[in-house]
Amino acid sequence: MKNNFVTAFAPASIGNVAVGFDMLGLAIENVGDRVSARKVEEPGVHIKEIYDEFGEIHMNLSKEASKNTASISALDFIETNNIDFGVELIIHKGIPLQSGMGSSAASAVAGVVAVNALLDEPLGKKDLLMHAIEGEKFASAGLHADNVAPSLFGGLVFCPQDELPNTIQLNLPNCISSIVLHPDLSVNTAESRASLKANYSLSDLLKQQSYLSGFILGVKESNLNLIERNLKDIIIEPQRSSAISCFDKVKNTAMENGAIGCSISGSGPSIFALCKNDDAELIASKMKHACENQNLKCETWISQSNSQGAVVE
Amino acid sequence: MKNNFVTAFAPASIGNVAVGFDMLGLAIENVGDRVSARKVEEPGVHIKEIYDEFGEIHMNLSKEASKNTASISALDFIETNNIDFGVELIIHKGIPLQSGMGSSAASAVAGVVAVNALLDEPLGKKDLLMHAIEGEKFASAGLHADNVAPSLFGGLVFCPQDELPNTIQLNLPNCISSIVLHPDLSVNTAESRASLKANYSLSDLLKQQSYLSGFILGVKESNLNLIERNLKDIIIEPQRSSAISCFDKVKNTAMENGAIGCSISGSGPSIFALCKNDDAELIASKMKHACENQNLKCETWISQSNSQGAVVE
Numbered sequence: 222m223k224n225n226f227v228t229a230f231a232p233a234s235i236g237n238v239a240v241g242f243d244m245l246g247l248a249i250e251n252v253g254d255r256v257s258a259r260k261v262e263e264p265g266v267h268i269k270e271i272y273d274e275f276g277e278i279h280m281n282l283s284k285e286a287s288k289n290t291a292s293i294s295a296l297d298f299i300e301t302n303n304i305d306f307g308v309e310l311i312i313h314k315g316i317p318l319q320s321g322m323g324s325s326a327a328s329a330v331a332g333v334v335a336v337n338a339l340l341d342e343p344l345g346k347k348d349l350l351m352h353a354i355e356g357e358k359f360a361s362a363g364l365h366a367d368n369v370a371p372s373l374f375g376g377l378v379f380c381p382q383d384e385l386p387n388t389i390q391l392n393l394p395n396c397i398s399s400i401v402l403h404p405d406l407s408v409n410t411a412e413s414r415a416s417l418k419a420n421y422s423l424s425d426l427l428k429q430q431s432y433l434s435g436f437i438l439g440v441k442e443s444n445l446n447l448i449e450r451n452l453k454d455i456i457i458e459p460q461r462s463s464a465i466s467c468f469d470k471v472k473n474t475a476m477e478n479g480a481i482g483c484s485i486s487g488s489g490p491s492i493f494a495l496c497k498n499d500d501a502e503l504i505a506s507k508m509k510h511a512c513e514n515q516n517l518k519c520e521t522w523i524s525q526s527n528s529q530g531a532v533v534e
Numbered sequence: 535m536k537n538n539f540v541t542a543f544a545p546a547s548i549g550n551v552a553v554g555f556d557m558l559g560l561a562i563e564n565v566g567d568r569v570s571a572r573k574v575e576e577p578g579v580h581i582k583e584i585y586d587e588f589g590e591i592h593m594n595l596s597k598e599a600s601k602n603t604a605s606i607s608a609l610d611f612i613e614t615n616n617i618d619f620g621v622e623l624i625i626h627k628g629i630p631l632q633s634g635m636g637s638s639a640a641s642a643v644a645g646v647v648a649v650n651a652l653l654d655e656p657l658g659k660k661d662l663l664m665h666a667i668e669g670e671k672f673a674s675a676g677l678h679a680d681n682v683a684p685s686l687f688g689g690l691v692f693c694p695q696d697e698l699p700n701t702i703q704l705n706l707p708n709c710i711s712s713i714v715l716h717p718d719l720s721v722n723t724a725e726s727r728a729s730l731k732a733n734y735s736l737s738d739l740l741k742q743q744s745y746l747s748g749f750i751l752g753v754k755e756s757n758l759n760l761i762e763r764n765l766k767d768i769i770i771e772p773q774r775s776s777a778i779s780c781f782d783k784v785k786n787t788a789m790e791n792g793a794i795g796c797s798i799s800g801s802g803p804s805i806f807a808l809c810k811n812d813d814a815e816l817i818a819s820k821m822k823h824a825c826e827n828q829n830l831k832c833e834t835w836i837s838q839s840n841s842q843g844a845v846v847e
Binding site for chain 2: 241242243244379381382383384389417418419420421422423426427428429430431432433434435437438441447450451456
């Protein structure tokens, strides 16, 4: 007999990955959200409690089911698949809110993965993506999967809008690690998006699409030089970096210490870098130091390239 | 002893290939320019004669060495490499002028390949690219290699501006053919470029970069569906297609008959389609018929995916 209570973990993620605004994402290890789901007779989805990363009751999130990405996704999953039970969710936020680390996406993914695990015959991950996106839409007001897809599938995922629910799993060379630094600042994703320029020159458009394609080719060919030469964002980063007071110092420090590339994770304020595995500890500590020198507390995480994504625990 | 007279053939090419404005090009078989080069004592490069596709003296091209892409490229090659002889060129234009089939690029490539073949120790093709681009700049007033590179190397070539002289050879699946239809119209490349819109929306920018990346991934993974779904140009084609009176009819005909994609070759007026090998004859004849129904004469060529590029004959 199937368990009536399951817990799913969904990792944080780096959105955009510099080159692929809204369409490229990379999962991060060792940090994520957990959602526990219990079968209940009452139909629908109910949030019993939300805890913060310290295990305390979360002070900044509503328990209304219509206002949390985990419950919205879970409900969409239940309704679409005509599931004949209700669920009660307990959400453990391991990812700081508005950090640019895919916090809302991880809750959405963990919510739907947990409810799916309650089924006698759970669906495959591919069938879960659109439900997680449904929740993510509530948080970021757009149809994009650059956090949801890596959080669900793991690793580096290319998720072009026109292709959803199809996404393309890319494998970063195994010698590459990612570093994420989260400075103690907050940025509102929706506001950050609304403030982007409406129009871009043909020259910038062509350069950026060349970087994205070159980066993807570098990944497909495991060509570190090609990855490094193309891991650039001339479109979004220049518009958002000024909102992150430590950005320039942290990025310069990462690059001076041998990072392959460094940019904003999602809409920030988190900053990510890619680097060779052997350089990761040193670069992460230098980035942290550069941030703290700006009188900003921060936390860092180092991840291997190709993680497994969301799991039932 | 080395021959003092050689002839090089460089094929026509499809510039842009819909998805990759200025950075993607595909060589065409069985149509191209020939340049014969003869060592002479007089330094520099001199054009002895230019013939048209019928073997007649070309009426529309100047024999001034500073006004032909073949001689400009050849001179750049000679000067850069401190070559101690002069050359006399005979140019046979097999590609219609201002056709969007890379006519100026093919002359540039054939010119430099021919002169290189006169050396006791000829350089490799990679070392010839920038000289051919130097000639191409005269014709199209910009640093891009989307015609020159496929004409030189053959097949499908990705040529990001920032990466030159590095280009990336892509192999289209062998089951794909290209069709080029050249309607009896002319379009001026420089004017066509100057009339492009200056600014583009973020949404269009993202869609187009997604198409380019998706197409390249489709090629790398030999995934015809992915190629087909992404072989689109929402940026340039809508601005240029109205100048080609037969475009809509020819494109619709190609797509209705099973083409994988259809768009403008370079700045037009030529139209290209990609399709499965078995469909190529039928689609080409239907496209021709659709064009002639608009009271426009035209010529078509069918090519296999991966040709060899420029050759010394």
